[in-house]
Amino acid sequence: MKFAIQINEGPYQHQASDSAYHFTKAALAKGHEIFRVFFYHDGVNNASRLTTPPQDDRNVVERWAELAEQHDLDMVVCVAAAQRRGMVDDGEAKRNGKDATNIQSRFRISGLGQLVEAAIQADRLVVFGD
Amino acid sequence: MSKLHTVNKSPFEKSSLDACLQHVLDGASVLLLEDGVYGALRGSAAAESVERALASVKVYVLGEDLKARGFGEDRLINGISVVDYAGFVDLAAEADAVQAWL
Numbered sequence: 001m002k003f004a005i006q007i008n009e010g011p012y013q014h015q016a017s018d019s020a021y022h023f024t025k026a027a028l029a030k031g032h033e034i035f036r037v038f039f040y041h042d043g044v045n046n047a048s049r050l051t052t053p054p055q056d057d058r059n060v061v062e063r064w065a066e067l068a069e070q071h072d073l074d075m076v077v078c079v080a081a082a083q084r085r086g087m088v089d090d091g092e093a094k095r096n097g098k099d100a101t102n103i104q105s106r107f108r109i110s111g112l113g114q115l116v117e118a119a120i121q122a123d124r125l126v127v128f129g130d
Numbered sequence: 131m132s133k134l135h136t137v138n139k140s141p142f143e144k145s146s147l148d149a150c151l152q153h154v155l156d157g158a159s160v161l162l163l164e165d166g167v168y169g170a171l172r173g174s175a176a177a178e179s180v181e182r183a184l185a186s187v188k189v190y191v192l193g194e195d196l197k198a199r200g201f202g203e204d205r206l207i208n209g210i211s212v213v214d215y216a217g218f219v220d221l222a223a224e225a226d227a228v229q230a231w232l
Binding site for chain 2: 001003008019022026029123128130
């Protein structure tokens, strides 16, 4: 079965990103397909490669990136939500005249159409958030 | 076919559990996760509405989140089933849609 995952909450805020991660991992372990993970609203903060959590804490961003690497996940960050919150990749830096980028390379910035497509293409859309 | 409803906030923090229980159709499933697990505890002020709902819907609680908050399964309202993340995936796959009450 094809799942799409939507995350509306940032890392270390409450538990949504953790729940989504464990759900995604469990779905993959059962042989399901993850069509896309879409990061929306404050969820875009899950994509910052500049986070440095304490060593004895989980690294939410790296953990997503590793899972994406292992399973070739498509992890999409909403562009409008990203712009508001200062989440920047090379393209956005150029377009908006910013002097730095902070997106972890396994994530990509794109539009809300990617969420709509995921909702249509996947058998189930599971939403995690506040 | 029926829906899986997820509630991730405590009934003592938000009204999402109540809103969910007022809207679920007979035969649906409700999964309590994160702080939502507080809604699964026996003897709380929120327990009555959950007990009433159990007559027509199935209620599940995510075991990991229950344990993380220091509660054993002996604290649960009778009739609530414990699932792990794999069980959550199964519930989502078995339902025809998943509705998150955020």
